[in-house]
Amino acid sequence: MRARLPVITLLGAMLAAAPRPAPAQPPPAPLAATPIPPPGPLGEREVTVANRSELSITELYISPTSNDAWGEDRLGDAILEPGKNLRLRLGRYRDCAFDLLAIYEDASRAQIPTRNLCRGRRVAFDGKNRIHPQTPTAPERTVSLVNQSHRAIQQVFISPADASQWGEDLLAHTISVGQSGEVTYLGACTVDLRVVFENRAAEERRGIDACATPALSIEPGWTTADEVPVPPGSGAF
Numbered sequence: 001m002r003a004r005l006p007v008i009t010l011l012g013a014m015l016a017a018a019p020r021p022a023p024a025q026p027p028p029a030p031l032a033a034t035p036i037p038p039p040g041p042l043g044e045r046e047v048t049v050a051n052r053s054e055l056s057i058t059e060l061y062i063s064p065t066s067n068d069a070w071g072e073d074r075l076g077d078a079i080l081e082p083g084k085n086l087r088l089r090l091g092r093y094r095d096c097a098f099d100l101l102a103i104y105e106d107a108s109r110a111q112i113p114t115r116n117l118c119r120g121r122r123v124a125f126d127g128k129n130r131i132h133p134q135t136p137t138a139p140e141r142t143v144s145l146v147n148q149s150h151r152a153i154q155q156v157f158i159s160p161a162d163a164s165q166w167g168e169d170l171l172a173h174t175i176s177v178g179q180s181g182e183v184t185y186l187g188a189c190t191v192d193l194r195v196v197f198e199n200r201a202a203e204e205r206r207g208i209d210a211c212a213t214p215a216l217s218i219e220p221g222w223t224t225a226d227e228v229p230v231p232p233g234s235g236a237f
Contacts, residue, residue: 035114036097036114037097037114038096039094039095039096040094040095040096040118042092042093044089044090044092045091045092045117045118046087046088046089046090046117046121047087047088047090047098047100047117047121047123048085048087048121048122048123049087049100049125050122050123050125051080051081051082051084051125052082052083052124052125052126052127053082053127053130054082054127055104055105055108055127056105057075057079057080057102057103057105057125058075058079059073059103060073060080060101060102061073061074061100062074062088062098062099062100062101063098063099065097065113065114066095070101074088079105080102096116096117096118096119097115097116098114098115098117099112099114099115100112100115100125102125104127104130106132107133108130108131108133109131110129110130110131112125138186139186139187140184140185140186141184141185141186141210141211142183142184143158143183143184143185143193143210143214143215144180144182144214144215144216145182145183145215145216145218146180146216146217147176147177147181148177148217148218148219149177149203150177150220151197151199152176152177152197152198153171153175153181153195153196153197153198153218154171154174154196154197154198155194155195155196156169156170156183156193156195157193157196158183158185158193158194158210159191160187160192161190166192166194170183170185171183174198189209189212190208190209190210192204192205192206192207192208193205193208195218
C-alpha cells in the first residue's frame with residue numbers, strides 16, 4: 001500500500017509523502033495502516049461527504065486506494081460549507097477501498113485513507129487532523145560589495161523594497177578600503193541596501209535588482225540618483 005497524506009555580495013551590485021500528484025502540496029501521511037478490503041462486484045460507487053469542521057472545503061479528491069493518482073477535484077467550482085453534506089457518484093468500480101482528501105479554505109488538508117465504500121457510504125471530515133502545507137523557503141541570494149570608499153564598511157543591511165525596517169546586519173566581517181566582501185540574504189531580487197561605515201555614516205540605495213546586478217561598487221556619493229557604479233574589472237557589470 002502506498003504511503004500518503006501527508007549589504008550584500010553584489011560584486012558588481014553590492015559590497016559585501018504521497019506519490020499522488022494531483023494537489024500542489026503532497027497529502028499528509030496516513031494516520032494508520034488499514035487493511036485493504038477486497039474488490040466486490042462491479043457496481044456504482046457513491047459516497048456522502050459531510051463537512052463537520054469549522055472551515056469550508058474547497059477541493060475534494062476521492063480515488064480507489066489501488067490508484068496512484070488522485071484524479072479530478074470532485075467539487076469543481078463548488079464549495080462544501082461547514083455543516084453541509086454532499087452526495088457524490090464516483091462511477092462503476094470493482095474496488096471497495098477508497099481514499100479521500102479534503103483541502104480547506106486556509107490551504108490545510110486532511111486525508112481519510114482506505115474507506116470501505118461497499119459497506120459504508122458516509123464519510124465525515126471533522127477538521128481535527130488537518131495539516132498545513134509547508135511554506136516554501138525563499139531563495140538564497142548572494143551580493144558582492146567592493147569597497148571603493150574612504151572608510152571600512154562595518155555593517156550591511158538588505159531588506160525587501162516594501163519593508164518598513166532594515167532587519168539584521170548581514171555582514172560577517174568588516175570590508176576594508178579597496179577590499180570586497182559578500183553577503184547573503186533570503187528573498188526576492190528587488191531590494192534596498194544600506195551600508196554603514198566605521199564612523200557610523202551610512203550610504204543607501206533603493207530598488208536594487210540583486211539578480212541583474214549581483215555585484216556593487218560602493219563609492220563616495222553612492223546614494224545619488226545616478227546609475228549604479230561599475231566596479232573595476234567586473235566585465236559585463
